[in-house]
Amino acid sequence: MSDKTSGYLDMELLRFTTAGSVDDGKSTLIGRLLYDSKAIFEDQMEAIEISSQKRGDEEVDLALLTDGLRAEREQGITIDVAYRYFATPKRKFIIADTPGHIQYTRNMVTGASTANAALILVDSRNGVIEQTLRHSYIANLLQIPHIIVCINKMDLVGYSEETYNKIKEDYKKVAEKLNIKDVRFIPISAKFGDNVVDASENMDWYQGATLLNLLETIEIVDDRNHEDARFPVQYVIRPQSDEYHDYRGYAGRVASGIFRPGDKVKVLPSGLESTVKSIDTFDGEIEMAFPPQSVTLNLTDDVDISRGDMIVAADNAPKAEQEIEAMICWMNERAMMPRGKYTIKHTSNEARCMVRDVKFKVNVNTLEEVTDDKQVGLNDIACIKFKSAKPLFVDSYKQNRITGSFIMIDEGTNETVAAGMIL
Amino acid sequence: MKEYNINHLRELEAESIFVIREVAAQFENPVMLFSGGKDSIVMFHLARKAFAPAKVPFALMHIDTGHNFPETIQFRDELMEETGTRLIVRYVQDSIDQGKVVEETGFDASRNKLQTVTLLDGIEDLQVDCAMGGGRRDEEKARAKERFFSHRDEFGQWDPKNQRPELWNLFNGKKHMGEHFRVFPISNWTEMDVWQYIYLENIKIPNIYFSHEREVFVRNGNLLSVSDFIPMRDTETVEKRIVRFRTIGDATCTGAVESEANSLEDIIEEVAASRTTERGTRHDDKRSEAAMEDRKKEGYF
Known part of the structure; x- marks a missing residue:
């Protein structure tokens, strides 16, 4: 070479x-x-x-x-x-x-x-x-x-x-x-x-x-955040072959933190604990996985895990929340509906949510917080509160750009209508 | 911290694997478009990595114009055999025979545009809800605006002015019945990245990417391969030259470049020194300034 x-x-x-x-x-x-x-x-x-x-x-x-x-x-x-x-x-x-x-x-x-x-x-x-x-x-x-x-x-x-x-x-x-x-x-x-x-x-x-x-x-x-181990499960790998008959791997991309074989982990939302048995890739097992690597985790216990679940450090879990406050940027020509229902996409997880309140909008030219106008339209940046139909496993965006971010999807048009950053 | 550092190829690889896994998770009946060219070979390699030790959980689909380089087809069939992958082939010739498209005539006739109809028919017949393609944003200016997850309406059309915003690594593949998605896992790769990765991973590619002697003729500054599919003008003469292909597409519109590069190292150095884009050898893009955008709007790759 x-x-x-x-x-x-x-x-x-x-x-x-x-x-x-x-x-x-x-x-x-x-x-x-x-x-x-x-x-x-x-x-x-x-x-x-x-x-x-x-x-x-x-x-x-x-x-x-x-x-x-x-x-x-x-x-x-x-x-x-x-x-x-x-x-x-x-x-x-x-x-x-x-x-x-x-x-x-x-x-x-x-x-x-x-x-x-x-x-x-x-x-x-x-x-x-x-x-x-x-x-x-x-x-x-x-x-x-x-x-x-x-x-x-x-x-x-x-x-x-x-x-x-x-x-x-x-x-x-x-x-x-x-x-x-x-x-x-x-x-x-x-x-x-x-x-x-x-x-x-x-x-x-x-x-x-x-x-x-x-x-x-x-x-x-x-x-990158190398502290808080977070692994949103994207896809479950189950080869239909004799050689790998009992294989069950959890495919995903490390959002943050480091994973190593032997690490104690917790699976959310079940809360069940297990240990990382191996970190698998096409080229064989590796000794550690860190962001932004795409790998497959193998656990020692046979726990029920599917897409949308998150594997995290046993002693350092994100918050499970249903009432969430976030900054959003509205991206659609149709304004946000007061108390509107949207689908939230957060890591590999999805949930329905309802907007509860607009706390303030930001005048991006003066950086003033506007509280007397709650209409959130295209290009507006606002602080909102919403409730999700099930708990989401979140970190603040300041701490974690991956587990702290989400998008909102209009259930009628399927369009991505907002980008959100959890406070 | 140096120990948590990965190089640009490994980062691109991780991103592409993430995107391919999202497709498998979000869609019911995805396919991966495969032409036998280097980009689709790399994309398929990434798919194998994404699901190991399981097999790739979707079929590959080749839209065959019938105007192939025989080396590419042989390569394709061997690769499918070796990896145990299911291949669907749809033929442009069938669309012509069914009267759905009319073949262009004349010296510059190409089946490139006709492929769109064959592709869209295939997607509809097989109820494909997502077709992954090896398009890259650095290839062409219309592709620079393309999303990873690109929505297509029920007519298979792309609406470039009304695309969904795409943030972080949150991909929205939601759609209504009859609509589908095109997904481009290697959007962020450049020609150079593709070659470096082929080198790094030691990926097999068709031999016509390497230097060889070939009968060619010059048309509009391009070196076209002499074949039964391309009628030659009286003024055009056959000559033997030492060439290789920088891209492999339909044989009627893919030009060769003169090159002595017969190893991946040589190719990488040649690409590094090159002063023209790889699509410079593609006749199909030269039809108008917005040729690619127009074809993409209709449902092209």
């Missing part, structure tokens, strides 16, 4: 989200990351050059790379989340590129749900504005562990250190208010490439990492 080949097998995966509009230079920034990392190919470039010419644009519009749908190209807007991929020798990246306007809050929430990091673009001429606050609020609501504030268009403010510092100080106040833990700042010019991939020659006062460098090196392993 050559060094080149082996190098590719040693990369980590980082998912990040970018919220913003064309005006912030978001497309230019993504275009530059893709172009400089050679993720844009000649035939793609040729195709968008032709499209740009057809539309009469003077410059090649890199947004055409991500705006894949006919309607998006015709209207020159991003409607949906677009996923983009690029890699450097250190990491493979998945970008969830989401439109930044307020009417696309739901797309931002979607992109943020799986992200390890968020890029927040600030136009250095405008500084921290309402939109910055909104993007930061959503990134934090979805508990994206790392926030990178890209102070863009530095070329238009004469690469001024003073401007950069002022925006940085302003943003720190926002971060404090939102209780954001890890925030970093980079002065960039996406247009000219300053501090995107290569260090800027125009800002020698900035000694920090370039954006790509930061994306390559942010520590993400410890962002």
Whole structure:
């Protein structure tokens, strides 16, 4: 095996989200990351050059790379989340590129749900504005562990250190208010490439990492919860063969914590206790399983377990709750019905629920809690209370992004109408 | 903590296995579409991993245009035999014989678009409620907008502007009678990931992915394989070249690339150095800017 080949097998995966509009230079920034990392190919470039010419644009519009749908190209807007991929020798990246306007809050929430990091673009001429606050609020609501504030268009403010510092100080106040833990700042010019991939020659006062460098090196392993062992059972494997006549394996993905053979576990909802006999995979047994691995657990006792059950550490179980308080983002054109009944999908479990109360809505531009308007419609973020028909095994979203999240499904249309984060 | 670290291929693998298991759990009669190309081979490999030591709990389905590379069909049959997997084959020729579709004529005639009718008929006849496909978001701009769990109405159509939001790893496969889902377990993989994974796992692939001598002719900048299915123009001449295929689809619209790569390491280095996308060799995408979106809306893979 050559060094080149082996190098590719040693990369980590980082998912990040970018919220913003064309005006912030978001497309230019993504275009530059893709172009400089050679993720844009000649035939793609040729195709968008032709499209740009057809539309009469003077410059090649890199947004055409991500705006894949006919309607998006015709209207020159991003409607949906677009996923983009690029890699450097250190990491493979998945970008969830989401439109930044307020009417696309739901797309931002979607992109943020799986992200390890968020890029927040600030136009250095405008500084921290309402939109910055909104993007930061959503990134934090979805508990994206790392926030990178890209102070863009530095070329238009004469690469001024003073401007950069002022925006940085302003943003720190926002971060404090939102209780954001890890925030970093980079002065960039996406247009000219300053501090995107290569260090800027125009800002020698900035000694920090370039954006790509930061994306390559942010520590993400410890962002996962390795404390609370949680294993939602997805599927029961029972081979119909003589060789594995009595085999019964519980297939699933480790939500959090570590599982090892010999660990004492408890099965919810039955509460029965057992021990992990083995952790099975196609390639044989393994010594431990941790998130986000997909494995099959084998227990020493023959207990009745099915999809929707959860295998957890015997001495550390999630709460079993029927009355649940959560933040939700409403994602459907049909507003939430007061006292409406919906299906909740939580891990591999499902339950009917009834909305009991809307405690408040959040004005995402001012972050104020609104209590005199209880109508929850498309793109609204609200704090609600609901009752589920059976107990759900939950952790708070802050503690666990997997056992703390759920979606709500309209029973009539089958559409996913809300995303929820348990408080 | 370094000990709880997994590389990008293992993380993608875990995600795909999770998605495939969700399909088995949420649907009554799913199938996995299988073309004999590298993406479907990887997807099938992941399915075997998802249910081991049990067999894969669903059938594979091949929509056969009749315009195949013989090496692919042989490979497919051997793999099914070896793994004891049930294979359903539906033929585009049958749809033509039944008068459901009319074959395109002319030099650039392709059965690529006709496959949609054969596929949708198969889904309806066999009451399939979910068809998994090996589509990847990095392949094409319309596919970049695709969900893992993609809803299809009773006509098999995709409505890209009205897709269900998909958050965390919570997949909503609920539907009404007559509707179905398309699920794409390897959505987040790139061409490079697929090749690296084939290398890492030592997965067998048809030999036409490796460098070999072949009779080809040039059309619109693509090297097409000489075969009975593709009528040649008088101006086109047959030549022998050292080539391999970067993708394998219908033989009438899949071009070869000149290449000396005859090992997986070579292929990985070639893909890394490549300046064009793999679909650049696919004639079917070049019909219009939104060719893929239009076909997908009708119910294409």
